[in-house]
Amino acid sequence: MALDRRAELGEFLRSRRARLRPEDAGLHDYGGRRRVPGLRREELALLAGVSVDHYVRLEQGRTLHFSEAVLDAVARALRLDEVERGHLYRLARPWSEADHSREEASRSQRVRPGLRRLLDSAADVPAYVVGRNTDVLAWNGLAAALITDFGALPPRRRNLARLVFLDEGMRSLYADWRGKAGDVAAYLRLDAGRHPGDPDTVELIEELSAAGPEFREVWAEHRLKDKTHGRYLYRHPVVGELDLGFETLRLPDDPDQALVAHTVEEGSPSETALRLLAVWTRENTPVDGPRGPEARAVTVRPVRPG
Structure with missing residues (x-):
């Protein structure tokens, strides 16, 4: 389909x-x-x-x-x-046969080892790699501590659209959940237009549409938004409010993958909160453990209200 x-x-x-x-x-x-x-x-x-x-x-x-x-x-x-x-x-x-061939060739999403090492080295910056259909492909420990414990989720659930619309914890994490939901839907629609032959896209849209009216409402707006830069206000259960910007770097050899890194204003209360979150992350991340994406997840998942 x-x-x-x-x-x-x-x-x-x-x-x-x-x-x-x-x-x-x-x-x-x-x-x-x-x-x-x-x-x-x-x-x-x-x-x-x-x-x-x-x-x-x-x-x-x-x-x-x-x-x-x-x-x-x-x-x-x-x-x-x-x-x-x-x-x-x-x-x-x-839509030409060459387009279909490229579509099939790009269905498998793999993150280069060098990019994973880059995520690990940026220990004080929440960063992750997002791919097709808003799939989260790789992340560092601080991104897991900020957003959710990606490593504790099955691969299918490591998806920004599924998390934002189906995970109740996200509603309390984002101060403006409706704005975040609209941005994710707008990015997903843009991605769907880039890959009209991808059945995974159709399956995701149908799943979210069947889950409740909120996705259907924002999807009907037909907004389009690329993931470039911006800011979100987080209400974190461990360190409180964090007003964070983000910058997106799209990989030149794979435009379907984008590295998203958060930024914080120097000297702000959010910078202090982010440093506290980084300390909390290091204290709750095992020294030894399996390599791969699961190694980037914190072992203690925050319990969010609601």
């Missing part, structure tokens, strides 16, 4: 039309009740300089053979940002 790219394309374009008002686009609204929010198809076609029929065929996914000029014009009319523009191009172009 694969992502229905035509359906995804139509839903994406309709969601972007809905966020634009005629007056925002320099069009006159001559009144009359609108059946849908935002711009009508005819108005969008006018702004893009394409025929209404041409745009309707694009939005309905009748064909995936649109020229770059048409896609550029539609992207400008919809005021898409760089991430959204790339998503449109991926959805609106044919």
Whole structure:
């Protein structure tokens, strides 16, 4: 089973039309009740300089053979940002046999030993590697202490989307859980557009959709967000609040993997709390133990309220 790219394309374009008002686009609204929010198809076609029929065929996914000029014009009319523009191009172009071959070749996610050593050496910085479908592939002890004991989880559960939407502890860990949930869903949708032939993506989306309305609500927003940089406020059960930034480094030879490292403002209370968490982590990490990802997990899992 694969992502229905035509359906995804139509839903994406309709969601972007809905966020634009005629007056925002320099069009006159001559009144009359609108059946849908935002711009009508005819108005969008006018702004893009394409025929209404041409745009309707694009939005309905009748064909995936649109020229770059048409896609550029539609992207400008919809005021898409760089991430959204790339998503449109991926959805609106044919998926070749070469693409399918690369898709199959990249299904297996492996973290280089050198990258694992880099995580271990950054003992005072919570850091982890995230791969396809928000899978957490590797981490250091401080990341496990900050977020969750990844090593105590079965591999299938080492997934940011599953953790955020299915693990009750995450709701108390993030001060703005709704914001974090929206970011994870937006990143997962971007990843799904990059790999429409991945059945694991479809399985994950179906699982989260069936688990409750919260994922369905944020998924229906059709937000897209790459993991680049930002900040989150954590409410940690051991050291209290930590206001941490994060920076993301995408691997040049494997763009599906990204190294995420947290940062903290020098001299802030959060820096003190992070140092305390690092001490707590070292005291609760065994000197000897199995190598591999499990060796990066703390042995005492924090008990979170709720």
